[in-house]
Amino acid sequence: MIELRNRLLRILMGIVLVTIVLFPFANDIYHFLASPMLKSLPIGGQMIATDVTTPFFVPMKVALLAAFMISLPYTLYQVWAFVAPGLYTHERRMVAPLVFASTLLFLLGMAFAYFLVFPVVFGFIAHTAPEGVAVMTDIGKYLDFAMTLFIAFGLAFEVPVAVVLLVSAGVVSVPALRGARSYVIVGAFVLGAIFTPPDVISQVMLALPLWLLYEAGILVSLFIQKKGEKEQQQHLQ
Template sequence: MSSKEEFFSHLLELRQRLLKIVAGIFFIMLALFPFANDIYQFLATPLLQALPAGGQMIATEVTTPFFVPLKVVMLAAFIISSPYTLYQIWAFIAPGLYSNERHLIAPLVITSVFLFICGMAFAFFLVFPVVFGFITSTAPEGVAVMTDIGKYLDFIIVLFIAFSLAFETPIAVVLMVAAGMVSVTALKQARSYVIVGAFVIGAIITPPDIISQFMLAIPMWVLYEIGILVAHALQQKKHHQYEHTS
């Protein structure tokens, strides 16, 4: 097979994989659509529980009551289909990897999905109640807190992404060490800068209360340390294997 034919073969396979990913998301969306309002109601629970008696959420635009639950379904479908999506990506790139690379990437992909979901769960069950409790408690007297459902969804999506990415810190650390971009020793020496950076990121992304800032910064720091330990263990294992074969 010529290089041109091989290129078009890879391009065709990529197209097929992308179509399978889109189809997977689409069919999950269809299955979830009848429950769109229930899913949004579940996501709105942390704010609704923090509102004073009689408080409620509002829709300020005509189409918002339809499009916001639809956006929620799209988000849920994307998350639920993520293992299938990652499998398709893995199936596409795996033939071009060495055996040792395949053995490393497969656990990293599974762990990445797990940590991503853990980050969302941490934000929803632990951070959101604190954030919305703080926000509603600081409202001036006589001001009714009635958040627009679209603005609320945009707000929680930002926090979901922030915490999910923060929980991917060990994956980033392991990949950087495995790729030779940085050493474990350098990561240990950069610990103080990482801690300061984590608190800066927490101050920028989270609301202004100090508790939610700590709830983002501390997990990032802890996960960074876990990443260092895992990277060090992998390096030691690789070193022992090299000594055994030499």
């Protein structure tokens, strides 16, 4: 328990220190986050703040989230240092790459949402507004919407890791995953319809990577499975 407390305190201190460093740049970070929406607005359009404290707290929330992402490698190191002594050697060899891959894939999912999905979604919203309606999004609601898409695409990019873990744990086999391919494709488009605006392009932009990453997870699982069987045969010989 003392070790757990110390690790948690170190994680918290890391996030706090990075947040303090980013505090003077909170407005600039929010502007970077909001730039896809601002570029999609018509000439003269702008974002608004409907609450008194929103102009202060929303950039601070963005700075805190940025601090969490920047300090994530340090956070994962603390988690790894806590659990590593209780793992077998083969488990350590497997967990470390999975932790690295899951972090990288989540960040790639966020980057995919920001650079590719956001311009399409916000362009669709701005151009489908009825004539005479000024599109002026509240900065707090924009943050909530952006975080929803970040989480959706970040988790979608975790599919290969989930597939590898399920196969490695013996919960499901590679042939069973291949047999469920049609259900996964349908489910991917359903999730795309839920987490994106009601246009086909943004729906496909979530569903297609989800399906392709599922296929990538199957290939990686098959590779790991064959490698394990080969090592086992060599050990028996």
